[in-house]
Amino acid sequence: MSEAERIIEYGKKIEEVYRLRTPRSKKIIKNGENYVPDGDMRISVWFEPYPTVMSKGDGCRLYDVDGNDYLDFSNNWTSMILGNNHPKVVEAITRQAPLGSAMAAPSESVYDWAKILCERISSVDKIRFCTSGTEGVMFAVRAARAYTGKDKILKMEGNYHGSYDIMEMQVGWRRLPRGIPKSVEKDVLVTPFNDEEAAERVIKENKDEMAAVIVEGIMGAAGMIPPENDYLKFLRQVTSENGVLLIIDEVISFRLSTGGAQQIFGVEPDLTALGKTIGGGLPVGAFGGRDDVMAVYSPKQKHPAHHAGTFVATPISVAAGIACLKEMTPGAIKKINALGVLLKKGLRGVLDGLKIKAQLKGYGSLQQIHFTHEPVFTASTAFLTQDRDVLRLFHLAMMNKGVFIPNRGFFAISTPMTEAEIHKAVNATFEVLSELKPLIREIAPQLVG
Ligand SMILES: Cc1ncc(COP(=O)(O)O)c(C=O)c1O
Incomplete structure (x- = not known):
């Protein structure tokens, strides 16, 4: 051979x-x-040859049906910030369960949940809840359209905003995924993330028809790529000058500080979409923002915008959400962000020591390796230059070492983690990349040396 x-x-x-x-x-x-096409339940957790079936989650560990255990660096795609089975969240859910899980009436607690989020996010005067981040985005976009009376939306290439048809445009390297109508192209414009010039041009050219610009706080699914050079502030300024609303999608980035990425980067959007961490592990979303914009949903208006949903803010989700937010203290967030910095340093050491030219992107508790030798700051650099075979083998080999990362290759840190878990992840990365190096040299020589 x-x-x-x-x-x-x-x-x-x-x-x-x-x-x-x-x-x-x-x-x-x-x-x-x-019973299910190819057994796939959710494309973001599918990988070849088949995904691992988990039987239990506890703290920052997952246990599969074969008895293997894993350090959970997926956190259910960043949402389980307290890890699984957090005693405060479990207690809140079990306290509420015998009192009823869903009823067609507001609970007293939903206003407490709203208050916590309005107090944390300075741009959010008023908030409403829904059942996923996708819906949070959808209702934020609807609010912008209802308020401005305009239809067009500018989104950024590679920004993932959930499964809402119009937001599926230009996620990753495809323009429109299968099943999304071509008519979406009429109302959705796209420019590269971190490209100020392109955004300014498109906003100015379309300002009379454009309701909003939507952007992620940090570009999550496309590779944990932070905004560069005051990009968010720039979008804020240009949108304000041109009568266009700014929506920041904080579904992933809210975990990075008590007030989300907008607090970190000093930006006040008109609307914010939320999901994931705010529900303590139950399926929730939210959208909030300026008083006058959110008023489009007021039932006392003559023609309010429509927002409903059978499972909106059920008392059981509210209980879990409040319990989780109470644990997301400044200290807890600071701790996991510091662990993220430690992880980044460790991964940098591994890559440099092995002379592997991959890129590290991320912010605080969210970090990612990109197997490309080119700098990564847009979705195209993340998607098109990355060596997918290397990423696939890296992911599978990390799973074999008991480190559960998503197939995209990111690491999300949860509060039960300590430096010990970070060292374990770094050591596993060292072992995996040492073993893979001859293969990387063969199939992606540009990454070695
Ligand atoms: C930034 C962002 N927005 C929206 C969504 C959609 O959230 P959900 O999957 O809860 O519908 C996601 C999901 O990953 C996301 O990362």
Whole structure:
């Protein structure tokens, strides 16, 4: 066998090890294929050869159906900031469960939940709840359109705002995913993230028809890429000057400080979309902002904008959400952000020590390795220059070492973690990349040296 063949064989071995560790997962997914297309429940958790089936989460650990345990650096795609099974959240849910989980009436507690968020996010005068981040975005966009009487929206290439049709435009490298109507292109304009010039031009050209610009606090799913050079402030200024609203999607970035990315980067948007962490692990979303803009939903208006939902702010979600927010103290957030910095330093040391030219992006408790030798600051640099085969093998090999990261390769830190878990992740990365290096040299030589 030639050196090249031997190296390719090594790649296959990683998958073999994964299969040997997870036979029950394989069986469950195989059986699931009888009822669910390819057994996939959620594209963001799917990977080849098949995803690991988890049976339990506890703190920052997950346990699969084959008895393997993992350090959970996915946090259910960043949402489980307190880890799983947090005693305060469990207690809040079990206190509420016997009192009823959903009823067609407001609970007293929902106003407490609203108060906490309005007090934390200075741009949010008024807030309303919904059942996912997707809906948070959808209702924020609706508020902007209702308020301005205009339809067009500018979004940033690669920014992920959930599964709402118009927000599926130009997520990643596809313009429109299958099933999204072409008509979306009429109302949604796209410019690259971190490109001030392009945004300014498009806003000015379309200001008479443009309701809002929507942007993530940091670009999450596309690679934990922070805004550069006061980009958010710049968007704020240009939108204000041109009569266009600014929506910041903080569904991921809210975890980075008590007031979200807008607090960190010193920006006051007109509207904010929220989700993930604010629900303590239950399915929730929210949208809030300026008093006069949020008033479009007031039932006392002659023609209010429409916002409903059978499971909006159920008392059980509210209980979990409040319990979680109370634990998201400045100290807790500072701690996990500091662990993120430690992780970044450790990963930098590994990459430099092994002479692997990958990029590290991230902010605080969210960090990511990009297997590209080119600087990453837009979605195209993140998606198009990254070596996907290396990322796939890295992800699978980390799973084999008991470090659960999403297939995108990011690390999200939760409050139960300590320096010990960070060191474990760094050591696992060192072992995996040391073993992978000959293969990387073969399939992506630009990354080595
Ligand atoms: C920035 C951002 N906005 C919106 C969403 C959609 O949230 P959900 O999956 O709860 O609908 C996501 C989900 O990952 C997200 O990352």
